[in-house]
Amino acid sequence: MIPQSASGQLSGTQLIHGDHGPGSEVAPSISVTSTFRAVPDGDPEGVGAMNPGKHIYSRYSQNVTSRVEQILSKINQGHAITYASGLAAAFSILVHYKPKRIAITGGYMGCHGTISTYIKGRDTPLIGLDDEFQEGDLCWFESPLNPTGESRNIEYYADKIHAVGGKLLIDSTFGPPPLQYPFKWGADCVFHSGTKYFGGHSDLLCGIVIVRTEAEREELWHDRCYMGNMMGSLESWLLLRSLRTMHLRIPRQSASGTEIAQWLSKAVIPEGQEYDGIPGGVITKVWHSSLQETDARGFNPSVQMEGGFNACFAILLSTREYADKLPHSLEYFVPATSLGGVESLAEQRVKADPKENPLLVRLSIGVEEVEDLKDDLRRALILVHYKPKRIAITGGYMGCHGTISTYIKGRDTPLIGLDDEFQEGDLCWFESPLNPTGESRNIEYYADKIHAVGGKLLIDSTFGPPPLQYPFKWGADCIFHSGTKYFGGHSDLLCGIVIVRTEAEREELWHDRCYMGNMMGSLESWLLLRSLRTLHLRIPRQSASGTEIAQWLSKAVIPEGQEYDGIPGGVITKVWHSSLQETDARGFNPSVQMEGGFNACFSILLSTREYADKLPHSLEYFVPATSLGGVESLVEQRVRIDPKENPLLVRLSIGLEEVEDLKDDLRRALVSISKGN
Numbered sequence: 001m002i003p004q005s006a007s008g009q010l011s012g013t014q015l016i017h018g019d020h021g022p023g024s025e026v027a028p029s030i031s032v033t034s035t036f037r038a039v040p041d042g043d044p045e046g047v048g049a050m051n052p053g054k055h056i057y058s059r060y061s062q063n064v065t066s067r068v069e070q071i072l073s074k075i076n077q078g079h080a081i082t083y084a085s086g087l088a089a090a091f092s093i094l095v096h097y098k099p100k101r102i103a104i105t106g107g108y109m110g111c112h113g114t115i116s117t118y119i120k121g122r123d124t125p126l127i128g129l130d131d132e133f134q135e136g137d138l139c140w141f142e143s144p145l146n147p148t149g150e151s152r153n154i155e156y157y158a159d160k161i162h163a164v165g166g167k168l169l170i171d172s173t174f175g176p177p178p179l180q181y182p183f184k185w186g187a188d189c190v191f192h193s194g195t196k197y198f199g200g201h202s203d204l205l206c207g208i209v210i211v212r213t214e215a216e217r218e219e220l221w222h223d224r225c226y227m228g229n230m231m232g233s234l235e236s237w238l239l240l241r242s243l244r245t246m247h248l249r250i251p252r253q254s255a256s257g258t259e260i261a262q263w264l265s266k267a268v269i270p271e272g273q274e275y276d277g278i279p280g281g282v283i284t285k286v287w288h289s290s291l292q293e294t295d296a297r298g299f300n301p302s303v304q305m306e307g308g309f310n311a312c313f314a315i316l317l318s319t320r321e322y323a324d325k326l327p328h329s330l331e332y333f334v335p336a337t338s339l340g341g342v343e344s345l346a347e348q349r350v351k352a353d354p355k356e357n358p359l360l361v362r363l364s365i366g367v368e369e370v371e372d373l374k375d376d377l378r379r380a381l382i383l384v385h386y387k388p389k390r391i392a393i394t395g396g397y398m399g400c401h402g403t404i405s406t407y408i409k410g411r412d413t414p415l416i417g418l419d420d421e422f423q424e425g426d427l428c429w430f431e432s433p434l435n436p437t438g439e440s441r442n443i444e445y446y447a448d449k450i451h452a453v454g455g456k457l458l459i460d461s462t463f464g465p466p467p468l469q470y471p472f473k474w475g476a477d478c479i480f481h482s483g484t485k486y487f488g489g490h491s492d493l494l495c496g497i498v499i500v501r502t503e504a505e506r507e508e509l510w511h512d513r514c515y516m517g518n519m520m521g522s523l524e525s526w527l528l529l530r531s532l533r534t535l536h537l538r539i540p541r542q543s544a545s546g547t548e549i550a551q552w553l554s555k556a557v558i559p560e561g562q563e564y565d566g567i568p569g570g571v572i573t574k575v576w577h578s579s580l581q582e583t584d585a586r587g588f589n590p591s592v593q594m595e596g597g598f599n600a601c602f603s604i605l606l607s608t609r610e611y612a613d614k615l616p617h618s619l620e621y622f623v624p625a626t627s628l629g630g631v632e633s634l635v636e637q638r639v640r641i642d643p644k645e646n647p648l649l650v651r652l653s654i655g656l657e658e659v660e661d662l663k664d665d666l667r668r669a670l671v672s673i674s675k676g677n
Contacts, residue, residue, distance in 0.1 A: 009307065010075060010178035010247040018074045019067035019240070030237040031062045060225050064236040071243050072198075075177050076190065078210040079217035081224065082236070086173070086193025087114045088229035089207025093191060094118040095223055096216075097167055100136030105129040107142035108193075109353045111171065115140070129157065137166035143182075143304075144174035147349045147362040148287035149261070149313030151175075151301035158186025173197070173340075176250055178307030183212065185304060196340025197311075200242045200249050204235040249342065249367055250308075257311030257365035260373060261288035264315055267381075272424075274454065277378045284359075285316035311365040312339045314349070316357065322384045323348050323359045328511060329380035331504040332368055339364035344373055380504050388456070389425030394418040396431035396460060397482075398642045404429070418446065426455035432471075432593075433463035436638045436651040437576035438550075438602030440464075440590035447475025462486070462629075465539055467596030472501065474593060485629030486600075489531045489538050493524040538631065538656060539597075546600030546654035549662060550577035553604060556670075566667045568674045573648075574605035600654045601628045603638070605646065611673050612637050612648045618669035618677070621657055628653035633662055 020026075036055045055061050065082060072080035083089040091114050094102075102115055105128045115126070129139065139161040143152040154170060161168045169189045170182035176197040182190045192198060194206035211217055224230055231239070263276070264286045271281025289301040290309040301309070317323045326346065327335035333346040344366040349356040365373065391404055394417045404415070418428065428450040432441040443459060450457045458478045459471040465486040471479050481487060483495035500506055513519055520528070552565070553575045560570025578590040579598040590598070606612045615635065616624035622635040633655040639647040654662065 010250065012247040014074050015071060015243050015245075015247055018071040024067075028064050028067065028237070028240070030233050031058070031064045032233050033062070034058050058233075059228060059230060062233070062236070064233070064240055065231055068231075068236055068240045068243065071240070072208060072210070075243075075246075076208075076210040077181055077183055078190065078212055079214050080208055080210045081217055081220050082194065082231050082239070083207035083209070083224065084229045084231055084235075085205040086110070086191075086195055086207040088227075089191055089193075089209050090114045090171075091118060092207075092220060092223055092227065092229065093169055093189060093209060094138075095227070096220055097138050097169075097189075099124060099138030099167070101125050101127055101134065102138050102140055103127045103129050103131065103133060103161075104140040106145055107140075107171065108146040108173070109355070111140065111142070133161050133164045133166050135165040137161060137164065139166060139168045140171070141168060142171035142173070143180075144289050144301075144310040144312075146174060146312075147314045147353075147356065147360065149174060149289060149310045150287050151289040151292060151299075151304060151310075153295075153297060153299040154182055154185035154187060154304060156297055156299065162186065174310045174312055175305060176246075176340075178247075178250065179254055179310065180305045180307065183210075188212065189216075194239065196338065197250060197253075198242065198246065198340075199239055200246065200341055201238070202338060202341035202343065204238045204242075206231055206235055206239055250311075252367050253311035253340075253365050254308035256367075256370040256373065257313065257363075258288070258290045258309045259370055260363070260365060260377070261286055261309075261313050262290060263374060264377070265291055274424075278381050279454075281318055282322055282381050282384065283315050284318050286313070287315075288313040312362065314360050314362045317359050317361060320358055323361055325384040325508065325511075326361050326380055328507050329383045329504045330376050331379070331502045332373055332376045333363065333380075342367045344368055376502075376504065379502055383505055383508055388413060388427035390414045390416050390423065391427050391429055392416045392418050392420060392422060392450075393429040395434055396429075397435040397462070398644070400429065400431070400460060422450050422453045422455050424454040426450060426453065428455060428457045429460070430457060431460035431462075432469075433578050433599040433601075435463060435601075436603045436642075436645065436649065438463060438578060438599045439576050440578040440581060440588075440593060440599075442584070442586060442588040443471055443474035443476060443593060445586055445588065451475065463599045463601055464594060465535075465629075467536075467539065468543055468599065469594045469596065472499075477501065478505075483528060485627065486539060486542075487531065487535065487629075488528055489535065489630055490527070491627060491630035491632065493527045493531075495520055495524055495528055539600075541656055542600035542629075542654055543597035545656075545659040545662065546602065546652075547577070547579045547598045548659055549652070549654055549666070550575055550598075550602050551579060552663060553666070554580055567670050570607055571611055571670050571674050572604050573607050575602070576604075577602040601651065603649050603651045606648050606650060609647055612639075612650055614673045614677075615650050615669055618672050619665050620668075621662055621665045622652065631656045633657055 035057050069080050087110050090111050139157055141157055158168045167188045170187040171191050172182050173193045173196055190210040192208040194208040199206055267275040267278035267283050269275055269280035273280035292301050294300045327348055330346055333344045336345050337347050337352045345364040347362045349360050349362050350358040428446055430446055447457045456477045459476040460480045461471050462482045462485055479499040481497040483497040488495055556564040556567035556572050558564055558569035562569035578594055581590050583589045616637055619635055622633045625634050626636050626641050634653040636651045638645040638649050638651050
């Protein structure tokens with residue numbers, strides 16, 4: 001004998017063995033036949049809707065559907081019948097009860113649509129749940145409620161409707177077994193969209209009706225035969241397969257949903273405050289059965305929901321912008337309608353139900369790790385809320401300074417220095433290695449500094465493409481490259497690249513790009529893809545050559561009258577390069593941060609303006625041009641492009657030529673300009 005489920009529990013034994021009979025398949029095949037071999041007259045077993053082995057025609061019954069309904073009857077403590085969808089089941093209930101009036105308030109919009117369809121041409125008024133009931137009324141009652149996840153008092157409305165001879169239907173979609181058992185509280189009929197928790201994998205449509213007696217089930221079955229709204233063969237098979245793990249899925253989803261709802265409720269705090277990394281002023285309300293207090297009638301949801309609280313609930317955000325963005329800013333929550341599946345879903349409910357509050361977002365919690373879901377929500381809520389209050393930047397590429405100046409037009413967004421005190425909401429814009437000098441700066445130090453106040457760290461890593469450095473390893477929140485340079489690598493395309501930590505952040509950037517219109521062109525995308533095929537060959541070669549040349553030139557920083565390897569002294573006064581930096585007072589050593597090699601672009605300082613003016617045009621293999629990162633070596637007197645730069649500074653970008661040829665070229669040019677040529 002198969003044991004019955006204890007109160008508030010769901011028996012895995014029932015779910016796995018409740019449909020087995022002598023000789024039955026352990027895992028039945030999908031039943032695709034539309035008709036069956038006739039049973040001989042006098043067969044003692046006969047045929048029947050609940051007999052898995054004896055069928056006539058699949059519109060009446062078939063093997064897998066019968067097995068499904070056997071299990072559903074046992075775990076729901078009643079007599080179950082299945083339908084092609086939740087709304088097919090809802091319509092069948094109306095046909096079955098033939099109500100004189102229907103009492104309904106709130107709840108799933110689909111059921112309201114089904115009721116509207118049913119009452120066409122009928123004199124069947126709609127009333128509210130708190131109106132006076134009469135004999136013949138059907139009280140259509142959803143608990144927990146869609147979309148908020150609030151519980152309502154089944155027993156109170158059962159007493160109210162039964163006092164006048166009416167019927168109580170409970171839409172228990174948000175509260176599948178073992179969470180609640182509506183018959184225990186007076187329901188006459190229980191309805192589920194089985195698409196949700198019974199199916200549990202977002203891959204089938206199904207409706208389930210459970211009634212108290214076999215006679216009622218027989219009547220519903222008779223109606224189904226002639227309404228033709230039975231489940232399909234594949235759907236029946238998928239549902240049976242899903243039922244085998246329902247006792248594992250539902251408690252897990254319930255526990256995770258309750259934990260997340262209660263956690264989010266603590267973030268309903270004023271702007272400027274923070275709870276567990278969630279900024280205040282973003283969430284203004286969280287609905288969930290576990291958050292309800294005992295009401296004036298003594299109703300406590302924890303008694304009715306004896307097996308755990310609902311896994312689907314809603315939050316209210318403070319602005320339409322936040323509600324629009326949140327579902328698309330999450331990584332593990334899929335932005336989609338529906339609920340109950342193994343994957344968590346997030347939906348701005350107004351997208352499906354135009355009457356819903358546009359600030360409301362419904363969350364359906366799946367079976368992922370709860371801490372991963374909390375991290376996902378935390379990141380997304382920060383992301384939708386985040387716009388820099390101030391921008392900290394010192395030095396670096398002049399183009400980025402121009403971009404920042406354009407962004408802050410009309411905004412109250414002050415600029416501060418990297419060594420100023422940071423505040424919550426600041427964005428630290430940090431370039432390393434630095435343009436134009438090629439010096440490395442300590443990413444980890446500034447990551448710790450900005451994160452300590454809840455700000456964000458962006459790293460412009462243009463001078464340090466992979467494999468030279470990986471800024472996420474050192475605490476960056478976002479990485480930026482001018483892909484024109486090393487990723488493109490051939491001086492023939494324009495491209496920008498942003499790398500963020502999560503798919504949710506990338507989705508948000510993609511959304512913005514769609515409406516800012518600043519995507520790459522077709523040719524540029526093709527050229528970039530072509531260039532990426534050799535990135536692993538180009539960057540190490542350029543890094544090694546650049547480091548060798550920088551260290552070689554640094555040895556020529558000698559007084560006039562001396563010479564190093566053919567380079568006259570007194571021409572070069574300084575060489576900047578990450579490899580030439582010593583460990584600083586904070587213990588920062590660029591060789592640790594730049595684990596894959598040093599930068600291939602760096603600068604030298606010449607002793608006179610004349611030398612700086614002449615050098616770029618005295619070289620043979622170095623092209624006198626702006627930019628960097630290409631296969632060809634470039635040389636630039638930086639003041640020509642950036643008027644604020646030191647006019648004695650010359651930037652060198654090392655390409656893929658033979659390193660000795662480049663050294664010979666520099667040696668010849670430095671000798672030439674020193675002689676006044």
